[in-house]
Structures are given as C-alpha cells and as structure tokens.
Amino acid sequence: MEYFKLPKNTARLIVLQRIELTSPFLRKLRKLFGRYVFSSFITKYFLNPSYIGKEYYRVMLKEFLSIEQFINQNDKSFLSIGAGVGGLEIIINNTFKNNNYYFIERNFISKKVRYGWGGMVNSEGYNNLELQKDFLITNEMSESQINIFDYDKDTLPEKKFDVIISLLSLDYHYDFNLYSEYLKKISKDDTKIIFDTIRADYFKKIFKNVNIIRSDTNVIHKSKRILCSHFLN
Ligand SMILES: C[S@@+](CC[C@H](N)C(=O)[O-])C[C@H]1O[C@@H](n2cnc3c(N)ncnc32)[C@H](O)[C@@H]1O
Numbered sequence: 001m002e003y004f005k006l007p008k009n010t011a012r013l014i015v016l017q018r019i020e021l022t023s024p025f026l027r028k029l030r031k032l033f034g035r036y037v038f039s040s041f042i043t044k045y046f047l048n049p050s051y052i053g054k055e056y057y058r059v060m061l062k063e064f065l066s067i068e069q070f071i072n073q074n075d076k077s078f079l080s081i082g083a084g085v086g087g088l089e090i091i092i093n094n095t096f097k098n099n100n101y102y103f104i105e106r107n108f109i110s111k112k113v114r115y116g117w118g119g120m121v122n123s124e125g126y127n128n129l130e131l132q133k134d135f136l137i138t139n140e141m142s143e144s145q146i147n148i149f150d151y152d153k154d155t156l157p158e159k160k161f162d163v164i165i166s167l168l169s170l171d172y173h174y175d176f177n178l179y180s181e182y183l184k185k186i187s188k189d190d191t192k193i194i195f196d197t198i199r200a201d202y203f204k205k206i207f208k209n210v211n212i213i214r215s216d217t218n219v220i221h222k223s224k225r226i227l228c229s230h231f232l233n
Contacts, residue, residue, distance in 0.1 A: 001094060003054040004087055005138050009131055011052040012043040016109065016126040017084035018168075021055045022047075036111065060087035063167060064095070066214045067194055070227055071096060075162040078102065079186065081179065081195075082169025084127065085135040089165075093141050101136075102147045102157050105129060122174035125152075160188050166195040172223060180206070189230045196223045203228055 006014070015022050016039055022030070026046055030038040071092065079102045080089055089101050106125030118124060129148050136146050149156055164187065170176055172195070187193065194213070197203070203210045208230035216223050 001057070001140070003050070003057045004060075004090070004135070006049055006053050006056075006085075006135055008047060008049045009128075010085060010135050011047050011049040012039075013109070013126060013128060013131060014052055014056050014085060014087075015043055015047065018056065018059060021052055021059065023051070039109065056087050060091055063088050064091040066225060067165070067227075068095070070192055070194070070213065071163060075192070076100060077159070077162045079104070079157070079161040079164045081164065081166040082106075082173075083132075083165070083167075085132045086141075087139075088167065090136065090139045090141055093145070099145065100147065101141065101145055102149065102161070103132070104149045104151050104156060105132065106152060107150045108152075116173070118174045120175045120178060122178055124173060156182060157186070159186060161186055161191055164191060164193045167225075168196055168223075170195045171197040171199075176203075176206075184231050187229075187231065191229060193228045194225065195228075196225050198223050200224045200226050206232060208232055 019027070026042065029042050029046070033042065073096055075096065076098065077100050078089065078092065080086065081104050083089060083103050083105060086101070086103060093099055093101070105127045107127060107129045108125045109128070110124045110126065129150060133146060133148055137143055147157065164183065170179060176197070183193065200210065200212055203226060207228040209228060211227045212224050213227050214225035216225070
C-alpha cells in the first residue's frame with residue numbers, strides 16, 4: 001500500500017484535520033478567503049482526492065515511523081483519541097496484525113475551524129464517524145476490529161488498553177485534564193500513552209515515565225511527542 005483510497009468527502013475532512021496536506025495554491029486561497037469559505041466551499045470544488053490520498057499516506061507513514069519502535073506484537077488493544085479518519089491506525093494494523101482499534105472522536109465539523117489551543121473548552125471537531133468507518137474498511141481494516149465512539153454522545157469504552165495514541169489532539173488542541181481521570185481508569189502501569197504537547201515537563205508530575213520521542217520545531221506549536229506510562233496517583 002502506498003496511498004489511501006478515499007472519496008472526495010473524506011478528502012475534505014482530512015485537509016481540515018491536517019491542513020499541511022493541501023497544495024500551496026489551496027493554502028493561498030485559504031489565506032485569501034478565510035477558514036470558513038475554505039472549509040465550506042473551496043474544499044468542495046478544488047480538492048483532488050487521489051493527491052490527498054497519497055499525501056495523507058506519506059504523512060501518516062512518517063508519523064508511524066516516529067512511534068514504530070515503541071510498539072510490538074504483544075500490543076493488541078489500541079485506543080486513539082482524535083485520530084481523524086485513522087490513517088495511522090491503518091498503517092499500524094498493516095504492520096502488526098490482529099489488533100483491536102478503539103477510536104474516540106467527534107461527529108461534527110466546527111463552523112469556524114480553529115487550530116489553536118482550547119484548554120478545557122473543547123468545542124472543536126473535524127470528523128464524520130460514518131466516513132471514518134468507511135475509510136478504515138476501504139483501506140483494509142476489517143469491520144470486526146473497529147470500535148468508534150462519539151465523545152459527545154457515547155459511553156466511552158471501559159477496558160484496559162495496551163497503547164493509547166493521540167497525535168495533534170490531546171494536550172495539543174485541548175487540555176490533557178479533560179481525559180485524565182478516564183485515562184487512569186483504562187490504563188495499566190505499562191500502557192503506552194503517546195501524545196503531542198508543548199509542556200512535556202508538566203507530565204513528570206503525572207507519570208512515573210515520560211520520554212520525549214520527537215521534537216517538532218517546525219510547527220507553530222513547537223510541540224514534543226511524548227511517551228508516558230504509569231500514572232503516579
Ligand atoms: C488536528 S486533528 C488531528 C487528527 C489526527 N490525529 C492526525 O494526526 O492527523 C484533531 C482531531 O481531534 C478531534 N477531537 C477534537 N476534540 C476531541 C475530543 N474531545 N476527543 C476526541 N477527539 C477530539 C477532532 O475531531 C480532529 O479529528
């Protein structure tokens with residue numbers, strides 16, 4: 001597999017989740033007309049789904065390579081918080097077979113897409129859970145592996161996970177503390193919790209183990225990707 005298959009509506013979602021995937025021309029249009037016009041109209045007429053399918057695969061493969069060494073065959077149960085449509089999970093599944101994937105996401109697209117820090121006020125969403133499920137199945141994840149939960153409506157899964165992943169979502173767009181009590185319930189001491197943050201040191205008070213696995217100096221946020229385990233209390 002070298003690209004993801006996706007219809008136009010899914011391509012529209014993906015560029016809201018990952019703005020860097022649009023062409024320089026479209027990014028210029030976004031600057032010119034603003035985010036609302038961009039997400040409502042421009043993405044409707046000017047997106048090339050096969051280009052987005054290739055670019056999204058390329059970027060997700062890069063993300064996968066940043067975490068691959070920390071995952072192994074014994075990890076069977078994955079939770080992703082704010083996975084977008086789930087390209088990274090497809091690549092994980094292609095590499096380490098037979099996993100179960102749980103997704104907590106949101107089932108709406110914010111009118112005004114904001115890419116900043118919302119703290120405990122977490123009102124942004126850029127997903128459509130039906131399109132997400134179709135995307136996962138179209139790209140070779142089997143239906144029995146997929147469990148999708150709507151953050152705003154569903155009771156969240158209460159089981160112990162081996163790996164919890166949240167790229168550019170938890171503690172990047174909204175406060176970790178929104179999920180901290182829940183994460184304590186669903187993790188074992190050796191559950192690997194991977195997410196992006198600009199305050200890596202803060203987590204030394206929360207977890208016994210905190211490792212910086214990637215530093216991103218090119219993005220506005222200057223975030224770090226951290227791998228944590230073992231809640232201290
Ligand atoms: C910037 S996108 C990143 C998507 C994906 N992780 C990636 O790296 O391409 C942030 C995602 O978090 C989701 N999100 C926002 N608030 C959330 C919440 N409280 N729980 C779960 N997901 C959330 C959004 O719908 C969106 O898909």
